[in-house]
Amino acid sequence: MAIEGSLTSVDIQDVVQLLNINKSTGSLLIDNKETKGIVFFSNGEICDAQVHSLSGLGAAYVLLGQSSGLFRFHNENHNRSRVIHKTIHDLVLEAARRKDTIQNIRTRISHNNIIYLPLVDVRIPSIAKKYSPLEKKMFSLLDGVSDIQQMIDKVGEGEFETLHTIYELEQRGDLKRVNIYKLLEVHPRKSLFKSPKEVVISEKIMDDWDRESALYSGVDIVEIHTQKLLYGQVKSIVKEQIPDNHILIPKGIMQQFQISENDRVLVKPIPLSAY
Template structure:
């Protein structure tokens, strides 16, 4: 039985259960702008799933929560290991629960460029014992510099798991959200007034960073992200009386980031430069 179609017109959970009823064996491919993955069926049971580096149950929850894109079932024998033991009904219910939960959480954590500063030090044994191993891992990664997107990528866990735990840690007062990303306009820095190896940040911006936490007032490096998706870390200095919404760059650094005067870039202070 070959099945394919649009997820805008057919619920993926209905397709998943239909394949279960028909005791199908093969691969259910699901593809959209956001994800590309596969559910492995054997005799109607989902035995494994793969998407964005995830496998098993967590991958299945991601795929069964999709409502956009296309699906295609490929009838085929396969040698996938059995990493999922839950029934299709359990998988569908949990996928629906996660979808509803993440929708609620995303009203608070609306994007993944948010940076969090931990208010506990999990290196101290007396504080460490209050948290699970996964919470300790995230608290160690959320260092006031690394944004949520980077943490999700490095954690080896699903978006849902990371965002849910971060949401709960913030709600309990263990994390502070810090506003350190600044959208600034690129302006040329004349060689007379600065070094070729550094950018200049207006003192007002540095003052804003310091109000978020004093630790940012001592930063000597900045991370820059451009609209062309180039990014990197450079030395920075502070200068008073500059235009408060501009970052001043020498020509060589402008060339490095492929930006021109008037372009806008995201800038944040770096505590631990790479």
């Protein structure tokens, strides 16, 4: 049995229940702009799933929580072993619960340009024993540079586990949210002599970063994110006389990042410890 359609007109729950009733064996492909993955069925039961770098139960919850995009089921004898042992009913209910939880957390963590710093040191055994392995892993990856999306990628447990853990740690006062991204207006940096290699930011921006954490004190590397989704790290210097919402960028770097005068870019500091 081959079925296909759009998840905007057919609920994913109805699709998997139909495959369960028909005791289907094969792969259910789910594809939208943000999520593309496969749910594997064996005799009507979900035996495995894969989405991006996530597999197994976590991947199944992600895919069963989709409400948009296209789906297509292929009848085929795959060689996937059964690593998921929950019923379709339980999987669908848990996927719905996780989707609701993520939506609630996203009212607090509303975008991915958020960076956290740990307020506890889990290298101390008496402190470490209070935390789960995932929480300790989270602390070790919070480097003052990685934003939410980068943390999701690094942790490797999917959006739900990462966001839920960060949210719980923040609620308990174990994490500090740092406001280091700056939205700055681009202006060319001009020089009468040799072509400069550094971007220029204001002294106030450097002071703001220093107040957020000593981790950012004296940084001379910044990361630039453009509206065209290009990003990269460049050397920076500080000058007192430029406006606080400006960044002066040499012409060569402007060409490299495909940015023009008066464009706006997101800029964050890269701590010395991250080099």
